[in-house]
Amino acid sequence: MKAIINGFRYDTEKATAVGGANNIGAGASFWSDFSAWEATLYKTPRAGRYFLAGEGGPMTRFSHRVDQNSTSGGSKIIPMTAEEALEWAENYLDADAVEKHFSDMIKDA
Numbered sequence: 001m002k003a004i005i006n007g008f009r010y011d012t013e014k015a016t017a018v019g020g021a022n023n024i025g026a027g028a029s030f031w032s033d034f035s036a037w038e039a040t041l042y043k044t045p046r047a048g049r050y051f052l053a054g055e056g057g058p059m060t061r062f063s064h065r066v067d068q069n070s071t072s073g074g075s076k077i078i079p080m081t082a083e084e085a086l087e088w089a090e091n092y093l094d095a096d097a098v099e100k101h102f103s104d105m106i107k108d109a
Contacts, residue, residue: 003077010051015042018101021092034059050085052078
């Protein structure tokens with residue numbers, strides 16, 4: 001998947017995958033649920049920008065407006081700040097993956 005957003009190119013084939021997740025069994029029962037989604041967090045190689053690439057139903061962040069009163073499921077790329085990416089990783093990835101990719105942002109308790 002590829003997109004240009006605010007003058008920046010995001011390409012899943014060139015970026016490094018940090019990790020992926022979905023909400024089947026934890027928010028959605030089936031892929032046909034309107035709230036079902038799957039996504040992978042990526043980091044761009046040159047600028048080190050984070051982005052989420054995924055797909056989901058009409059009640060997810062991956063939905064697209066069809067008209068004034070309705071949405072449809074879809075897929076898209078969502079740019080994220082490093083802080084947003086860390087928060088997403090903390091919520092959906094295991095501790096080893098979070099530490100590997102965000103060690104400079106983690107402090108000992």
